[in-house]
Amino acid sequence: MTGHARISIAAWGATVLGSLVLTPVFSGPFLFISAFLCALVTGIGVLLQNLRTPRIVVPIVQLFVLVELLSLFFLHGTMKFGLIPWKATALEFNSQMVDAMDSINRFSAPLPQDSHLTLFAVSVITATGLLIHIIAVQLRQAAWSGLLLLIMYTVPAATVHGGLPALLFIPPAIGYILLLSAEGRSRLSRWGRRISGVSHLDAAEPVEASALGQAGRRIGLSVVAIAALLPALLPALPEGVIGNGLAGGGTGNGLGASISSTDPMLDMGKNLKRGDNVVALTYKGGSPGGTYLRLTALDLFDGNTWRISQRDSPHKITGDLTAPSGYSGDLSKVPQTSMEIDVTRTFRSQFAPVPYPLHSISLKRDWQYDAEALDVVSSDGSIVAGKKYKLTSYDLQPTPQELHDSITTSAPDQYTSNVPQRTPNDIKQKTLEVTAAAGDNKFEAAVLIQNWFRSGDFTYSTANAKGSGMSALEDFLLKNKTGYCEQFATGMALMARIIGIPSRVGIGFLPGQAGKDGEFTVRMHDMHAWPELFFQGIGWVRFEPTPSARVSATPNWTVPATGDSTSPTTAPTTVPSTPGAGETLGIDKPRHDPNLPDQSGIPIVDSGNWFTNGGGQIIAGVLGVGLLLCIPWMIRAATRRRRFLRPPGREGAEGLWAEIRDTARDLGLDWSEISTPRQTGQWLLTKLPDETHPAARKLARGIEALRYAGDADPELDLRPEASAIRKALWARAPRRRRWRARFLPPSWRWYLSRGSTEASDLLDEFDLLLARLRSLLFPNRRPHTN
Template identity: 35%
Template sequence: MRLPIASGVATLAVATTLYPLFDSTTWLWTVVGAILTVTVLGVLADRFNLPLWAMPLASLLGLTLYMTAVFARDEAWLWVIPNWDSVTALAELWNRGFGDIQRFAAPVPDQPGIVALTAVGVGVIAVLVDLFAVRARVAALAGLPLLALFTVPAAVIVEPIAWPSFILAAFGYLVLLVADGRERVSRWGRAVLVRRRPGPGDVTGQRHQGPLRLSGKRIGFAAVALAVLLPTVVPDLAPNPLFGFGVGSGLGRGNNTISIPNPIAGLRGQLTLPEEARVMTYSSADGNPRYLRTWSLDVFDGEAFEMTPPTGRPQDRVDEGPLPPPPGMSGAVPAKSNQLRVQMSPELGKLSFLPLPYPAAQIGIEGDWRADRSTLVVFSHVEYAAGLSYNVVSNEPRPSGRTLDEAGPAPVDIATRYLQLPDSLPESIRDLARRETRTGKTPFQKAVQLQKWFTERGGFTYQLRTEGHSASALEDFLLYSRAGYCEQFAVSMAVLARILDIPARVAIGYTGGTRIGDSTWEVTTRDTHAWPELYFEGAGWLAFEPTPTGAAGQGTGQVPEYTRFTPPSAADSGTETETDTPASTPEEEETAAGTTQRNQGPLDREGAAAPVTVEEETPVLAWIAAGTGVLLLILLIPALIRVLTRTRRLRAVGSRAVVRLWAELDDMLYDYGMSRGPSESSRAMARRLTEKFEFGQEAAGAVARVASATERLMYARDPGTVTVSAEDVETVRKALAASVTRGRRMRATLLPPSTFARFRVMSGRVLDGFDWLESVGARSLTRRLARK
């Protein structure tokens, strides 16, 4: 009976780690019901000795009845017995749950479909844990399904897992292992609890145990403690640690990493919200809207684009000066400066990235916001954008189509990072990219042909419900369905561009929004958007718009002016069939000298060019030194506790001072290796110290006074007013320190044995409590309650 209950407890403890995936706790009660169903059936199977093969079947049957009663009772017979209608209803509910998972980003609302999927998933985990631990008697392997359950929130959420939740899950697994050990021992007879009692030589309540006694529990406790505490002293090289603290966790100032949300999931979730909500308003100096980029995704793994963790050192704070120059942008391309005033909605949530036009040159904002030098993404690891207002000056390239048509090859670092494609990419997609751009002679001509294929020739339609973005879904979107929303269009064009050797990445942010004033625009969740950015030497990264725009597509999207370019035909002998319209009018363009100066560096606060200094990353040795320093501070905790204890005792007054100073003298002897024997009186101890260590007159008198005061307080019928001086104890301490080696003195100061003895006493009492809990079986508890 003990082992099935422990299996249920372990499953429930690990299931609580799913809490960050939901925005409320109502899902938990449904999950608890599924676990209880499996646990009760496991107890009954144990009680009636069902065969091994019968228990999983009974558990799955019971889980089916439970799911029917909770989610399809109206269609079932007698509200619980499944029939064709109830099975169909459950299947539709699960299918709706899969769709909701695609729509919402964590934390998700408690939609019935999502809750149903969660309950049945946790229930199956409970069946597997019972199968391994109870039926097959391999409790250690039960950790595999529990680990699979634990990895769900670790893989989905971007926030670190709360360490109390991890401790609860780990202790749940330990309970299962302990119950399995007790079950095995009970086969040989009744387990007898061995109480640990103080023995000879105990000092300050120290207890002595055998070397193997309770070693398993101590190893378990130590393993959990190390798993939680060790990350705090080891530098973390990853941007998303398991727990929310540590040297490299990104939760303290001065760090250069940040936890990255899932922009694709957030994009899908905002576009499918039942009601649109305001994200921000902004005013533009020239009165025109701007795409506002928040994230830049550069890594394509065959299924989706992901974001390389941005880096931001203290010198990259945007309030310290202008942003770094945009990669690939030269003075040969005209540029236009514009200023935006942005007001973020206070109900935006925990957004730690700033929506900005690309490329931003200077930002006026309060707080610790930093720029990633390779992408110009601006983020913070201690601030949120909700409710903020800021000014941003952008320095936008205004290239002509002819200039882009004549752009040179991308540098090696850009090509290496932004042309990567997995070998598993279907050949049909590669053939498609080459076939649809076969008439293009330059990379820019091919890029324009790709955009026109998506928006004009390809027969694509805009719709929010899609089949995802895996390799098979990408192939289906490009070759068959040709229906999707901005994510599919942006990812597809970026992949096709990389096939054609055009560096590409995916930007996620917002379109320009809706005009609400002469130069003011409102951006809502319906303006959330994804678009590809392609690289052309001289102009840098430029946005393209493959998503259908207007009423039948992304309503506020716009096709960039520089893509309205028709290359010269062979018959024209170098003349264009259409006007190569530059992105800016002559009144907007600037002098060549001014443009060159602006593109050499970002604007300073007065509008002039400012040099950008490239500095090295923080060396790994610095992180190692920081981790070593934290570790040393932790090792000094026992010494600090000892100092605080001594200070508190020396400040005591009255009769309490005698007791505390005697305790201080007792600890002092233990630290210096001169422990008082269990039967040694205070007077005998004073005489031993004086004779053995040849105390001088002052030290001998001090120890005698402390011993005499202690003796009177403990044994005299009427001790009267008994006092002892803290100076006497300090005199004895100096005499004892002078009589031992330097190594012993350092140990007594830095690693005081008396403090560790108290740690052992405390841990022993905790283990005693667990011993008592283990000794109380269900039957003995029932008998005690019956007698009462």
């Protein structure tokens, strides 16, 4: 086989083995399709090189072949004449890549088996394979291709919740070693033919320096063994130690949560379902009963996801912020509340938690705000973790009568009134049915929708992982009626748009738990989503459709002016009724969701005991270390027991001889591998007491006879002699050496070295097997070098 063909095949194998790390991320037949396409591209490269095609032409042709294959497999309907990729092919490819990235951002691993995700995975793997082929074969720098394999491994390792299994590191490592071995053999083949070897069958093959090849195999084998064993032996580090999420890592135990500007809704769901209920922030001031703190508002709904729309140029924070959108009153007469917020380092967010509507904030440099949403976001990608800032907010207090009399004549923007075209008619009909009693009054209709969600027909549960896409909303609204705040907020926002009320979805925190000195503590499980509806002259007003299992009371201003008996129960009069300040809410969670706050609003944070607060881990760690230290002793004891249980005969005698050898090594005696049994027997006499000399002579002469005498007794039983010799050696050894022989026997390390050698020799035998197969298949083929 030519050198370039060998490296090409090794590059293909490295790509396939490296792509195994993507199996926890993607599902479906992406791996088999990728392996097949990479094989075709590799075959084209080998064929062109055999035809002496200029080196620079080969990767260009391979790229065209790869594009053609991807188009035929996934985009055949867009190709011109069904064969030629065209402009429509490129547009469709780009569209599917966008859809794939959207799904990757929305769903946790393993991703669903969708065509666009399969195309994405296959494209990544095949492109990586082509680059590996170019680097290893064309540029002849196989070592650098390891960076691509490392990237392929680190991406899922950083994104899969809980990390990848340690054993998944082994396939890319093996592929990389095979690639390096193939390149090294090709390089050495230019020196000439081998002058020594272990088989005449491979003598005609290109040279492979045996010592160097064996050394490479041993090093590679050791690297793979370390990579496989070390993660299993070391304790797992928390995610925050290295850094996880948006940016940076928190102090303390490394636990925390992240909110990105890409998909805040998805991040909120992850924090509620799988995040730790750590403290996100504390604050003082605001309304006496606590304040809702908002991160941002999602105003764009395309039928699949709720996102932040394309915003105009952000405003720098230099003083007071702009007036809240839609409010037509005199803001100078509106009272203001002051707050001081201290964000912990465990909450990593590009958005700063603030009440709505915000008036001013002490965050200045590297922070900006949006005039419509009045959310505060970093301008350079930094995070709010560890920040402490002061702010003032408007204490707007709309009355039910004001909302009842409000007439919305137009939408405040081009996004918040848009109802996706593919909204099912069943949802529209249900909305009209729920709001029929309101007549033409938008506020009354909004309250009826809120009341419908909180009427008892719906169940609050964080187990709903279907998200807030159109199909998920249809299932939630009309069928299972089970979800958490994401489904309730987006469901009401969509229904409000259907009846002509502009709406968006706020993402932020519930007021949290009151503490001493007027300080409120907000935890990660206090994250919440709610709909905000627009009313002319008043602006954006918060509603609360999430059932009482999560939030016990609704805002006071959502009680209709007519006093309809079907309206939500009015909260206590002491509760502030402002869209920017929260009420004193009773927080309740389903019994099956014990990690969330209870009915009193106090998050369940079990202080536990010494065992649950780390003592159990310490005990497990000590036991694990103890077990690890006992492994050499257990292996030695099992080996000794097996040797003495063997029946008399040649194999049993050799096992007993090996046991005496290992005992001598364990006790620090200089056993010689090159001495004959008789010479070793004479040496043993110098280490044993006189009463054991006959046993030593019988053992040595018995081994000598079994090895060299044809008429030796095949049923010779040497177990009594071996036992006596072992006990005598053990009795004469110093106490320190006996303890070392028990817990860290040197013979165990010798067996590890021998095992590595035998494994490397097995690789040599595999190489010779390939040489024999080549000789059988191509008996008259003359080798040639590359």
